[in-house]
Amino acid sequence: MNYAVRRFPGYGKLSGKSLDELRAGERVAVSDGKQDPLDFVLWKSAKPEDPPQARWDSAYGTGRPGWHIECSAMSCATLGESFDIHGGGADLQFPHHENEIAQSEGATGKPLARLWMHNGFVRVDDEKMSKSLGNFFTIRDVLQRYGAETVRFFIVRTHYRSALNYSDAHLDDARQALRRLYTALSLVHPADDGAAIDWAAPHAARFKAAMDEDFGTPGAVAVLFELAGAVNKTRAPDLAGQLKALGGILGLLQGDPEAFLQAGVEAVDTDEIQARIAARAAAKAARNFAEADRIRDALLARGIVLKDSAAGTTWEAAP
Ligand SMILES: [Zn+2]
Structure with missing residues (x-):
């Protein structure tokens, strides 16, 4: 029939x-x-x-x-x-x-x-994903190598109607971009953690306009980067709060910034790293800059980057 x-x-x-x-x-x-x-x-x-x-x-x-x-x-x-x-x-x-x-x-x-x-379809290295081409894998395979938040960020960066081109380079790039957003949140602690979003605020209004236009996640992500730039420049806790809250709508930026930036260092012993940071500060205070540089370079060789700021020295996984 x-x-x-x-x-x-x-x-x-x-x-x-x-x-x-x-x-x-x-x-x-x-x-x-x-x-x-x-x-x-x-x-x-x-x-x-x-x-x-x-x-x-x-x-x-x-x-x-x-x-x-x-x-x-x-x-x-x-x-x-x-x-x-x-x-x-x-x-x-x-x-x-x-x-x-x-x-x-x-x-x-x-x-x-x-x-x-x-x-749109998922493509792999600009080819159609298919079992016959042998470039077929599952989200479980990808999560062995990249955090769920990085994969989520990679997906929302592309408009849902467009083809999603998977490649390790794109995933690495997504992780770097997400690090830039987390870096802003590591510099400035968000005010009013968990407060309601003021949709009349300029960034929030642009974020909403992007999402209302056929679920325009790439435009919304662009607003997150504008906000991160503003946070870096102004050091304003309320802007950091907006960044975290708007990121949360896309399932992003809810983790601890330090933990995100430090992830990836093998066999990490945070006490030992802090002891090395203290030894470097002591060497600097004694004007033994060669020793200070040696400590920094030895950490870098282990994939640990030191970041100096007015508030002191913190560390991250090398990008
Ligand atoms: Zn159906």
Whole structure:
């Protein structure tokens, strides 16, 4: 049993195409009782060779549902006849999502979803990710090498509709960029930790405008960098507070800045590092600059960078 797409006036509204335009891309011959090449199966009659676990009795005879029906049925059962957001890969917009709309709205007369969000594909080193190319890996593999926050930052830097190009260089770059944001928070302790965001404040207003424009996370991330620059320049705790709070909306910057900046040093003994920092300060005070430099270089060789400021010396993992 097929769905006759010409009976649903809104067919094509999601992809913004007419039936004729959509048909031009389809090379399916009219067959199997279809009135139109775009007609699709709602219920497939059982063939004699179909196993018993793949056949059900229904008002339309024994058989099984067409593959688009599962989404209409699941969303209706769990979310109701109308819901807010339907997501999916860009390749599912047509025909799958058009067909879901035709089925659900044809049945209920109500809009299926208020918003549709179609995401771009993950690419690896600028190639399509696929099992056959052997460049296939899971998020679990990536998390062995990069922290979850770095991976999250890498993802939100790209707009969700665009292709997401995975490469180690891009992940390394994401980690460096995130370090710049955490560095601002390590310099200036945020005021009002956990306070509500004032959306009328200039940075917050720009962040919100970016997000309201089709979930524009790259624009929102750009505002975080503007804020970090302002924090570095003004040393204002309220700006640091805004940076942390706005980062939190994207699931970023909620960790301890020092811990983030120090992560990656092997077999770290913080007491020992503090003792080396104290020895270097003593050498400097005694004007033994050669010894002070030797201590700094020895730490650097172990991947530890010293940072001097008016407040004293702190350390980070080398970038
Ligand atoms: Zn679906």
